[in-house]
Amino acid sequence: MVTTPVLSSGLDLQASFVEALAGMGVAPGVARLLWLPLPMVTVLVAAVVGVLVNVWLERKISAAVQQRIGPEYAGPLGVLQPMADGLKLVFKEDIIPARADGLLFTLGPVLVLVPVILSWLVVPFGQNLLISNVGVGIFLWIALSSIQPIGLLMSGYSSNNKYSLLGGLRAAAQSISYEIPLALAVLAVVMMSNSLSTVDIVDQQSGAGIFSWNIWRQPVGFVIFWICALAECERLPFDLPEAEEELVAGYQTEYSGMKFALFYLGSYINLVLSALLVAVLYLGGWSFPVPVEWIAGWFHIPIDAPALQVVTGTLGIVMTVLKAYLLVFFAILLRWTVPRVRIDQLLDLGWKFLLPIALVNLLVTAALKLAFPAVFGG
Amino acid sequence: MTIASTTQQICFVLLSAAVVLGSLGVVLLPNIVYSAFLLGGVFLSVSGLYLLLNASFVAAAQILVYVGAVNVLILFAIMLVNKKENLSAIPGLALRRVLSGLVCAGLFGLIMRVAFTTAWALPGPVPVGEEATIRIGEHLFSDYLLPFELASVLLLMAMIGAIVLARRDVFASDVITGEPVDQGLIEKARTPLLIETPNPQLQETR
Numbered sequence: 001m002v003t004t005p006v007l008s009s010g011l012d013l014q015a016s017f018v019e020a021l022a023g024m025g026v027a028p029g030v031a032r033l034l035w036l037p038l039p040m041v042t043v044l045v046a047a048v049v050g051v052l053v054n055v056w057l058e059r060k061i062s063a064a065v066q067q068r069i070g071p072e073y074a075g076p077l078g079v080l081q082p083m084a085d086g087l088k089l090v091f092k093e094d095i096i097p098a099r100a101d102g103l104l105f106t107l108g109p110v111l112v113l114v115p116v117i118l119s120w121l122v123v124p125f126g127q128n129l130l131i132s133n134v135g136v137g138i139f140l141w142i143a144l145s146s147i148q149p150i151g152l153l154m155s156g157y158s159s160n161n162k163y164s165l166l167g168g169l170r171a172a173a174q175s176i177s178y179e180i181p182l183a184l185a186v187l188a189v190v191m192m193s194n195s196l197s198t199v200d201i202v203d204q205q206s207g208a209g210i211f212s213w214n215i216w217r218q219p220v221g222f223v224i225f226w227i228c229a230l231a232e233c234e235r236l237p238f239d240l241p242e243a244e245e246e247l248v249a250g251y252q253t254e255y256s257g258m259k260f261a262l263f264y265l266g267s268y269i270n271l272v273l274s275a276l277l278v279a280v281l282y283l284g285g286w287s288f289p290v291p292v293e294w295i296a297g298w299f300h301i302p303i304d305a306p307a308l309q310v311v312t313g314t315l316g317i318v319m320t321v322l323k324a325y326l327l328v329f330f331a332i333l334l335r336w337t338v339p340r341v342r343i344d345q346l347l348d349l350g351w352k353f354l355l356p357i358a359l360v361n362l363l364v365t366a367a368l369k370l371a372f373p374a375v376f377g378g
Numbered sequence: 379m380t381i382a383s384t385t386q387q388i389c390f391v392l393l394s395a396a397v398v399l400g401s402l403g404v405v406l407l408p409n410i411v412y413s414a415f416l417l418g419g420v421f422l423s424v425s426g427l428y429l430l431l432n433a434s435f436v437a438a439a440q441i442l443v444y445v446g447a448v449n450v451l452i453l454f455a456i457m458l459v460n461k462k463e464n465l466s467a468i469p470g471l472a473l474r475r476v477l478s479g480l481v482c483a484g485l486f487g488l489i490m491r492v493a494f495t496t497a498w499a500l501p502g503p504v505p506v507g508e509e510a511t512i513r514i515g516e517h518l519f520s521d522y523l524l525p526f527e528l529a530s531v532l533l534l535m536a537m538i539g540a541i542v543l544a545r546r547d548v549f550a551s552d553v554i555t556g557e558p559v560d561q562g563l564i565e566k567a568r569t570p571l572l573i574e575t576p577n578p579q580l581q582e583t584r
Contacts, residue, residue: 029381033381134434135434135435135507135508135511136434136435136438136508136511139435139438140434140438142438142442143438143439143441143442143446146441146442146445146446146447147441149446149450150415150418150445150449150453153457156457157411157457165457168457169454169457172450172453173454176447176450176451179446196511
C-alpha cells in the first residue's frame with residue numbers, strides 16, 4: 001500500500017552522509033540541506049552523459065545499419081563526436097527571426113526540456129537510489145509529460161513560420177492521442193502492484209527473479225507502452241512533427257544554437273527516460289535476473305553484510321542502465337529500419353487500435369487480478 | 379523559524395503572486411495567445427499551491443487535466459483558427475469597461491468580506507499526505523458516486539454533440555434545421571475545393 005514506509009533495506013546514502021557530517025560536528029539540519037542538491041546534480045549529470053552516449057550510439061548504429069563506419073576520428077571509435085556536436089551548437093549564433101515573438105520563442109524550448117528533466121525525480125536505480133520516493137510516482141511522470149505539448153505549440157506559434165506552426169500542431173495532436181493508451185497501460189501495472197510509487201512497482205516484481213517481471217504478466221501492456229513511448233518521444237516511425245520532406249524540420253525549423261540544442265537534449269533525455277521507465281515498469285527495474293538474496297543464500301553470506309550491500313547497489317544501477325540501453329538500442333534500430341507513418345495512419349493507430357486494446361488489457365488485468373490474486377497482485 | 383517553514387512561506391508568496399498577476403494578465407491582455415499561455419501558467423501555479431498543502435495527487439491531477447488537456451485544447455483551437463482580424467469598434471467601450479470593472483470590484487469586495495468575517499478554524503485539518511490517493515478513490519465510489527457518474531454523463535453528452543457538429547458531412551441534412559448541408563472544407567466529387575469563384579468583395583472595390 002502507499003502508506004507503508006519502505007523498509008530501509010539496502011544502501012541509504014542520505015543517512016550515511018548525514019551521519020558522517022554529524023561526526024565532523026555539523027548540525028543534522030545543515031547536513032541534510034547539504035545533501036539535498038547532491039542527488040539532483042548527480043542525476044542531471046547522468047542524464048546529460050546518457051544523452052552523449054545516446055548520440056554516439058545513434059551515429060554508430062545508423063552507420064552499421066547502412067554499412068558505413070560512422071564517426072572515427074574524434075577520440076577512439078569516435079566517442080568524442082557527441083562532445084564536438086555539443087560544442088558546435090554552443091558556439092553557433094543564436095538567431096531570433098525578424099518578425100518572431102522573442103519571448104515565446106525563447107520560452108518554448110525551456111518548457112519542452114524542464115518537464116522531462118523533472119520526471120527523472122521518480123526514476124529508481126535501487127531501493128533508496130532515487131531522488132524522491134513520492135507516493136504519486138509514475139502519475140507524476142504522466143502529468144509532467146503532458147506539459148510538453150504547450151512548449152511545442154509555443155515554439156511552433158512564435159517562430160512565425162507555417163512549417164513551424166504545422167509541426168507544433170502535429171506534435172501536440174500526437175502527444176495528446178498517445179498519452180491516453182500510455183496512461184491506460186501504466187494503470188494496468190499500477191493495478192497489479194497496488195501502488196503508484198515506482199519503488200513499490202519494482203519491489204512487486206522482485207519475487208522470483210526474471211520470472212516475476214511484469215513483461216510476462218503484461219505482454220500486451222508492454223507493447224502498447226513501448227509504441228506510445230516512442231510516439232511521445234517523436235522517434236522515427238512517429239517523427240511526423242519534424243518530417244523533413246513535408247515540414248522542413250517542424251517546430252525546430254527556425255531554431256539554431258543553444259535553443260535548438262535544448263530541443264535536441266530534450267528529445268534524447270526523453271528517450272532515455274522512457275527506456276528507463278519501461279525497464280522499471282515491465283523489466284524488473286534494478287533487479288538482477290536471479291535474485292541477489294538467493295545468490296547470497298547459496299554462498300551463505302548474510303544479506304545485510306556491508307560489502308554485499310555495495311555490490312547490490314552497484315548491480316542495481318548497472319542492471320537498470322543495461323536494460324534501458326538495450327531498449328534504446330532497439331529504438332535506434334527501429335529508427336533506421338522502419339519508414340515513417342502518415343499523419344492519418346498515426347492517428348488511426350492511436351485512437352482506433354491502441355486505445356481499445358489498452359482498455360481491453362486493463363479489463364482483462366482487473367479480471368485476472370480478481371481470479372488469481374496470488375499471481376496478479378491481490 | 380526553521381528552514382522548511384521559511385521555504386514554504388517564500389513559495390506561498392511567489393505562487394500566490396504568480397496566480398494573481400497571471401490571472402489579471404489572462405483577462406486584461408489584448409493578445410489572445412498570450413492569455414492562453416498565461417492561463418497555463420496560472421494552472422501550474424495553482425498546482426504548486428496544492429503541493430504546498432501536501433496534496434500531491436491533486437496537484438498532479440491538476441497538471442494533467444487543466445494544463446495537459448484543457449489548456450492544450452484551448453491553444454489548439456486558437457492556433458487552428460489563427461486569423462488576424464480587426465474587430466469593428468464597439469460603441470461606448472469606455473463606459474462598458476468602467477461598468478464591468480465596477481462589477482468585478484463589487485464581487486471582490488464581497489469575497490474579501492466573507493474571507494475576513496468567517497471564523498476560520500486554525501490550524502486547519504491535518505493533511506493526509508500520501509494516503510490521499512486512497513481516500514479520494516474511496517470517496518469517489520461511495521458518497522460522491524452520483525456526482526461522479528453525472529459528470530461522466532455530461533462528458534458523454536458533450537462528446538456526442540461534438541461528433542454531430544464535426545461529422546455533419548455524414549448527414550445529408552442538418553439535424554436541427556433540416557436543410558441540406560454542404561460543408562465547404564470537405565472536398566466532394568461534385569464540388570472540388572479549388573474552383574475559380576469570383577470574389578464578390580473584389581468586384582465591389584473595382
